[in-house]
Amino acid sequence: MDLNSVRTVVPAAAAGRWQPGDAWLAGGTYLFSEPHRHLRRLRDLTGEDWPPVTDTPRGLDIAATCTIAELARSTTVRPTALRELVRRCCEAFLASFKIWNTATVGGNLCTALPAGPMISLGAALDGTCLLLTAEGGRRELAVADFVTGEGTTALVPGEFLRSMTLPAASLRSPTALRRGSLFVGGRSAALLVGRTDPDGSFVLTVTASTVRPVQLRFDALPTAGTLRQAVTDGIPAERYVDDVHGLPRWRRHLTLLFAEQIRAELVGRSPR
Incomplete structure (x- = not known):
């Protein structure tokens, strides 16, 4: 347009x-x-020539201008388990090759749609956003806090997203992902990722079904009943998305179903 x-x-x-x-x-x-x-006026970031994906001591640094295609095929993404999670999040776009080669990681985060799979990826791995201003201002914010609501972020006028960093501590943690939509090729109605860390803790990240990311943390892998209660208590009814891609009641059902499937998959899997 x-x-x-x-x-x-x-x-x-x-x-x-x-x-x-x-x-x-x-x-x-x-x-x-x-x-x-x-x-x-448009302030064009495409000429900044930032490396799409960089392996750093802190973790994996993904430039805001990195396209979905660049991220999906990046050989910098390691180990294999992480590459699989990245691939599945990229495929959650269900977009044409034209979109894959144009849409950016930063754009997906800043648009802040509930179904944004780069939000899911970043939040699930405790990623952080680096925010800059043209005048030299700088701050960092967790991805889960960067998205404040449906279509809203913590950006203030003049700020832009420079990059998303996935911390080294999370990159080798076992993960499990579940995604559902109304029909094949449809927008995500629920996208959940579970992660178990070296200390035995468990993190469940809920996106797409909720207006902003929701994270539930446990000291150890919970029982099915404990997890179900935590999801029920931790996500009030008004936080579920209500639009043409799925009613809140159905999204809540998917969230509870996927949460238990993820918990069951991660039983017995430990970080390497």
Whole structure:
């Protein structure tokens, strides 16, 4: 879609101070998908030439401009179990190759749709977002806290997402994923990831069925009854998404079903 209210597209590094009507441009698959009549100028991040995926002492650093295709085929993503989780999250887009080669990890996070699978990936592994401003401001925020609601984030005017870091401590933890939708090729109605850590603790991350990520933490793998009660108590009815892709009651049913399937799969699996 043409954004005919936009008057200028400038490289991000040369854009200067943030102005009303500015927006950051990376992949643009959401930006150009519908009217944004308040926009006047796009600050183009695509020329920043950030490496898509970098292995660092802290963990795996994924640039905001990394496309879904680049992440899915990256040989930097290790070990095999992590690569499988990344692949399944990328495939949760259920998008054409055109979208895979244009949509970015950062765009998926910043759009903050409940079904955003990069949100699921980052939150499930306790990822952190690096937020910058053109004036040199810098802060870090957990992915689970970055998304504040359906379509809303913790970004303030002038900030942009530079990267998402998946911490080294989580990269070798066994994980299990479950995803459901109304029909084959449909948007995720529930996407849950469970993780067991070296200290024996268990983390369940609920996305897609809820308006923002929900994490439930246990000192050890819980019993089926304990987990069901924790999900019931930890996710109030108003936090379930209500839209054409699934009613709240059904999403809650999927969440409880998938939570137990994940728990059962992870029994006996320990981090390497």
